[in-house]
Amino acid sequence: MKKQVCWILIIGVAGLLFSCSLQKTEKQKTKKPNIVFILADDMGWADLPVYGNRFNEAPRLAKLAEEGTRFTNAYAACPVCSPTRASIQSGQYPARGGVIDFIPGHWRPFEEVVVPKNRTQHLPTDITSLGEAMKTAGYKTGYFGKWHLGFGDEHHPSKRGYDSAYEYKGGGFFTSKFSPHYEVNNPKQPLSDVLTDMSVNFLEENKDSSFFLFLSHYDVHVQLDADSALIDKYLKKEKVDNYPCNAIYAAMVESVDNSVGRVLDKLDELGLAENTIVLFFSDNGGLKSRFDEIPLIDKSKQHIYENDSLLYIASSNIPLRAEKGTVYEGGIREPFIVRWPGKIGSGEVSDALISSVDFYPTFMALAEANMPETQVFDGKNILPELMGNNREPERALFWHYPVYHHDVPKSVIRKGDWKLIENLVDGSFELYNLKEDISETNNLAEVNIARLKELKTELKAWQKDTGAALPVKNHDFDETKRKLWKQHPDTKTLFKKLEPKTANDIIPQ
Known part of the structure; x- marks a missing residue:
């Protein structure tokens, strides 16, 4: 009799466990897809x-590409951080949204033209942010890392839907400061590890809900700094031709890669990988050297490259032209890798034209949610492109960077393989066929007049439609002072409500 009761209990418990497991499986199947968006800086x-890089190492991102799709024509909407970040949160081109430069912005008061200022020195408050839209769609939302879309508590990501x-x-890579305060277990823990800790904790806490995680790294931004053991690894590594091979920069790349790996491992551990789309992107092109020509390595590590050119050189974008702060390909074309098991092809490579303005409508489609009706959107739902069902080869993308940085103010249209660049100072144009000339070395503006005229007309119409702010003649132009950098006029107003200590910690460009 006792044995019979025992077997009944065992069968009952087994049945209960099976039922719970089945319910959990069914719940995962019916739950909206989770979204993990990882942004490098x-x-x-x-x-x-x-x-194609032959010096840096990023095995987890390589595996992500093997398990998903790698895109070769993905673009940030601007060659610097704040406008691109605003484009992700708004689904609008920077020209329309009004954040056209990093916050607060660059300023050269004695140049030929006076450049426009950001219309608002924060993500506009009349915009329904991506975080707010995802929260309304029923998602648990998390944001960890660099924001740079307004300073002060009223512009914190927690006030924008997260x-x-x-x-x-x-505060640097080993003495990081956060708002709100975050107690770090190890005060010398690298920033990338701390942000990853926050992210995996968020995944654990929200594993039973549909979630949207935005992990926003500060690596590989200057001032360059990283774990000493990783730096030593790359100092000992044989250099390759046509790449600077900066060991500190390479260590930072690997730190981001390790972070991606930890997030993916946590998704596997929680059994969430199949119902989670993971996207990896960057906010602008790679930096070769600082615009202000000072050392770009943290003071604690400058001895590594004392009397070496690598004290001033971070990376190279070859075969792409130029760097961050320019509208050439090196400033705007980004790594973009997406994985969604069973939905997106494995080991695929796509040349579909993608822009950071596309993420908002795409995430809304994934959430099966309606777009905010009163908001103008420049992006489109790229789920068909992600799944390999659409390319739209003649799609037009636009950029408007009307300020001085690593180049002069310019505006751009890319349509299909063709790219037209307008110089907003002297009115000249450059025309390139990117399929034949990815390095933008052969200006065809005087050769293909018909294509020049066609793209110029479209660019002008777009500038008018978005209300793109343009530079104006500078009556204080001084040839001898033109390249002097001065504090942006909005800086004092922007920081007047902040404590001096906080203002001094504002992330530099």
């Missing part, structure tokens, strides 16, 4: 081995 298209948010407020 200043990582160039040519920085990763999957895009349930859980820690904003990086400077």
